[in-house]
Amino acid sequence: MRHIISILMENEAGALSRVVGLFSQRNFNIESLNVAPTEDPTLSRLTLTTIGSDQVIEQITKQLNKLVDVVKLVDLTEGVHVERELMLVKVKAVGAQRAEVKRTTDIFRGQIVDVTNTMYTVQMVGDNEKLDAFIQALGVNGILEVVRTGVSGISRGEKVLSL
Amino acid sequence: MELLSGADMLVRSLQDEGVEYIYGYPGGSALHIYDAIFRQDKVKHILVRHEQAAAHMADGYARASGKPGVVLVTSGPGATNTVTGIATAYMDSIPMVVLCGQVMSHLIGEDAFQETDMIGVSRPVVKHSFSVKHPSEIPAVIKKAFYIASTGRPGPVVVDIPKDMTAPTDRFEYEYPKKVKIRSYNPVVRGHTGQIKKAVEMMLKAKRPILYAGGGVILGKAASQFTELAKKLGFPVTSSLMGIGAYPQTDKQSIGWLGMHGSYEANMTMHHSDLIVCIGARFDDRATNNTSKFCPTAKIIHVDIDPASISKTVRADVPIVGPVDSVLNEMLELLAQAKTSPNTDALADWWKQINDWRASHSVLYTAEEDRPIKPQQAVEAMWRVTGGDAYVVTDVGRHQMFAAQYYKFDKPNRWITSGGLGTMGFGFPAAMGIKLNYPDNDVALVTGEGSFQMMMQELSTCSQFGIPVKIINLNNQSLGMVRQWQDLNYQERHSQSCMQSLPDFKMLIESYGHVALKVEKIEDLEPTLEKAFAMKDKLVFVDVMVDPKEHVYPMQIPQGSMRDMLLSKTERT
Ligand SMILES: Cc1ncc(C[n+]2csc(CCOP(=O)(O)OP(=O)(O)O)c2C)c(N)n1
Ligand SMILES: [Mg+2]
Numbered sequence: 171m172r173h174i175i176s177i178l179m180e181n182e183a184g185a186l187s188r189v190v191g192l193f194s195q196r197n198f199n200i201e202s203l204n205v206a207p208t209e210d211p212t213l214s215r216l217t218l219t220t221i222g223s224d225q226v227i228e229q230i231t232k233q234l235n236k237l238v239d240v241v242k243l244v245d246l247t248e249g250v251h252v253e254r255e256l257m258l259v260k261v262k263a264v265g266a267q268r269a270e271v272k273r274t275t276d277i278f279r280g281q282i283v284d285v286t287n288t289m290y291t292v293q294m295v296g297d298n299e300k301l302d303a304f305i306q307a308l309g310v311n312g313i314l315e316v317v318r319t320g321v322s323g324i325s326r327g328e329k330v331l332s333l
Numbered sequence: 334m335e336l337l338s339g340a341d342m343l344v345r346s347l348q349d350e351g352v353e354y355i356y357g358y359p360g361g362s363a364l365h366i367y368d369a370i371f372r373q374d375k376v377k378h379i380l381v382r383h384e385q386a387a388a389h390m391a392d393g394y395a396r397a398s399g400k401p402g403v404v405l406v407t408s409g410p411g412a413t414n415t416v417t418g419i420a421t422a423y424m425d426s427i428p429m430v431v432l433c434g435q436v437m438s439h440l441i442g443e444d445a446f447q448e449t450d451m452i453g454v455s456r457p458v459v460k461h462s463f464s465v466k467h468p469s470e471i472p473a474v475i476k477k478a479f480y481i482a483s484t485g486r487p488g489p490v491v492v493d494i495p496k497d498m499t500a501p502t503d504r505f506e507y508e509y510p511k512k513v514k515i516r517s518y519n520p521v522v523r524g525h526t527g528q529i530k531k532a533v534e535m536m537l538k539a540k541r542p543i544l545y546a547g548g549g550v551i552l553g554k555a556a557s558q559f560t561e562l563a564k565k566l567g568f569p570v571t572s573s574l575m576g577i578g579a580y581p582q583t584d585k586q587s588i589g590w591l592g593m594h595g596s597y598e599a600n601m602t603m604h605h606s607d608l609i610v611c612i613g614a615r616f617d618d619r620a621t622n623n624t625s626k627f628c629p630t631a632k633i634i635h636v637d638i639d640p641a642s643i644s645k646t647v648r649a650d651v652p653i654v655g656p657v658d659s660v661l662n663e664m665l666e667l668l669a670q671a672k673t674s675p676n677t678d679a680l681a682d683w684w685k686q687i688n689d690w691r692a693s694h695s696v697l698y699t700a701e702e703d704r705p706i707k708p709q710q711a712v713e714a715m716w717r718v719t720g721g722d723a724y725v726v727t728d729v730g731r732h733q734m735f736a737a738q739y740y741k742f743d744k745p746n747r748w749i750t751s752g753g754l755g756t757m758g759f760g761f762p763a764a765m766g767i768k769l770n771y772p773d774n775d776v777a778l779v780t781g782e783g784s785f786q787m788m789m790q791e792l793s794t795c796s797q798f799g800i801p802v803k804i805i806n807l808n809n810q811s812l813g814m815v816r817q818w819q820d821l822n823y824q825e826r827h828s829q830s831c832m833q834s835l836p837d838f839k840m841l842i843e844s845y846g847h848v849a850l851k852v853e854k855i856e857d858l859e860p861t862l863e864k865a866f867a868m869k870d871k872l873v874f875v876d877v878m879v880d881p882k883e884h885v886y887p888m889q890i891p892q893g894s895m896r897d898m899l900l901s902k903t904e905r906t
Contacts, residue, residue, distance in 0.1 A: 225644070232640050235640070238460070238515065333516070
């Protein structure tokens with residue numbers, strides 16, 4: 171199953187490489203990963219998605235917890251949570267395509283954030299599946315470039331991951 | 334407050350940590366530090382002949398004493414030469430602090446002379462690492478390094494120190510921190526009481542139980558509690574290779590260690606048990622054989638300080654995360670208060686079965702007259718000569734397994750071996766590290782001519798610093814363990830496992846000013862060992878010519894269960 175693991179860790183040189191190194195060293199897989207400092211500049215928040223059996227996920231969280239730089243972590247998929255990813259897509263937009271791309275973007279509630287005579291850049295926010303669906307709707311032929319941030323997430327309700 | 338340079342602060346921090354010996358080798362990036370060492374005499378430096386040996390020396394000391402060993406090397410090749418030693422310590426959870434010089438901060442990343450990203454190179458084999466960013470943080474970094482190395486599940490910590498951090502001209506206020514607090518690092522201090530209760534209840538009900546000690550019992554300084562628990566319960570006691578010494582092996586409750594070359598009765602008892610009480614072992618593949626066939630009727634209680642070691646390879650029914658000493662203390666208290674006692678009738682039947690197993694395969698080699706000495710005989714003789722009380726250090730190979738099988742350990746921290754990484758070359762420097770710190774004890778290295786040649790340059794270090802270890806070379810003129818696998822799995826095609834051109838060990842050893850003895854006949858074996866161990870102040874190398882054909886048995890059959898073993902070249906369970 172796919173899991174979203176969210177990690178609060180020391181914002182220090184080397185911390186990220188320890189997390190990433192752990193995954194290759196122990197043969198765990200990473201689907202996506204993003205990291206940035208939090209409101210407390212000494213801490214970073216890292217979110218990664220991974221796929222594995224319950225036993226593998228248990229090992230992943232235990233091994234991550236062992237890293238000295240990791241302060242706390244949560245497997246968001248264990249509870250209700252909000253999950254988002256941002257995507258920027260450069261699409262060919264000439265002739266009839268211009269209206270078509272605009273319409274599809276509207277349907278998916280995305281925004282066009284940059285325009286030239288021949289292309290649009292579309293910004294899309296949503297969960298994994300929505301972004302995949304949008305790409306499919308556009309069709310590969312028109313797509314010039316895709317950038318995705320990887321999944322970010324937060325649990326619903328009062329629950330927080332903090333010091 | 335005093336103003337000190339980074340180099341002086343580093344050495345003062347070691348003094349304040351109570352470090353007596355460090356093991357190392359100088360070079361450009363470490364020269365400020367070496368100068369600071371020269372200008373004091375509390376911390377003594379042992380100059381090895383290869384940095385890998387420095388790491389193994391520190392490791393050996395740590396295994397015997399339970400305290401972190403300290404290594405000091407220069408950047409680049411000096412640092413990378415320690416990597417095998419660091420990995421060896423990491424696999425066996427040995428506390429170690431490795432101080433590495435680094436090129437000047439402003440040169441980092443420019444492929445400067447002797448620059449290596451040591452933090453990157455060592456990352457998969459360290460518990461943690463630090464890179465010093467400002468000289469004034471050196472005392473705090475050292476404090477943290479020792480704290481992390483020696484608490485929780487111990488392990489090696491690397492500290493990377495750019496040369497400008499130790500410059501003699503930049504001085505800062507020195508104060509060694511009394512305490513450390515690392516918000517992201519909080520090892521557990523006790524186990525879950527509810528789980529411990531449940532475990533004790535299961536122990537009292539068990540009909541075919543077995544106690545299983547790992548290296549964690551020794552690292553956690555809990556051998557006495559473990560022994561007390563075993564005596565109270567009357568259960569059979571086994572251990573992993575690393576757990577040897579957790580329980581006195583000459584006691585009748587000891588059934589030997591288990592696993593690939595473990596005793597017949599330990600593997601049989603484990604396989605047929607209904608309850609495994611595992612304290613501080615990690616069920617690695619050399620201990621369990623095929624995990625899907627592992628002990629089909631057993632429930633498992635697993636105590637370990639590292640939650641990641643629990644249910645990693647075999648699922649625990651009662652996981653208990655905590656320091657083994659405190660968990661064992663709680664178990665003992667609960668047992669003292671318990672209204673019921675262990676199931677003595679069932680245990681009597683169980684012991685009868687175990688003793689049958691024990692009797693059926695108690696002797697696994699046959700000594701023949703006028704034939705070469707059997708390696709097993711050499712270890713048994715050494716056990717008698719040293720009164721069973723030596724620190725026995727090994728390299729890796731058949732000699733290692735024979736040492737583990739035929740020397741009987743009654744105390745913890747006396748059996749010193751590279752179990753996890755299986756590093757040939759570990760033994761000699763590790764033995765040196767122990768002898769240096771325990772000069773009044775017998776320290777015996779059991780090695781093979783293959784392993785010994787990987788670190789034999791250290792004969793020179795022993796001359797310089799007067800380190801009189803005793804070396805028992807079980808000379809089978811081959812990479813015996815490799816050869817055994819080739820005999821069994823490759824129709825005796827001995828690809829690259831025969832050692833031609835062995836040195837004349839006598840000339841070699843004597844050229845460094847040590848003593849060399851050679852044994853070829855069984856009747857000379859014990860007297861020669863007596864003679865060697867009587868020379869207290871001399872390094873003595875005893876070259877014992879042993880039967881090159883002798884295999885190590887039992888040997889678990891790969892992919893089988895615990896009870897699937899070869900018992901000789903022709904016999905299997
Ligand atoms: C550094 C290293 N290289 C290779 C091996 C693989 N290996 C395991 S045992 C062994 C043979 C050891 O020979 P020797 O030291 O003579 O011991 P013996 O088995 O003959 O008693 C080898 C090559 C190893 N364990 N460590
Ligand atoms: Mg050999």
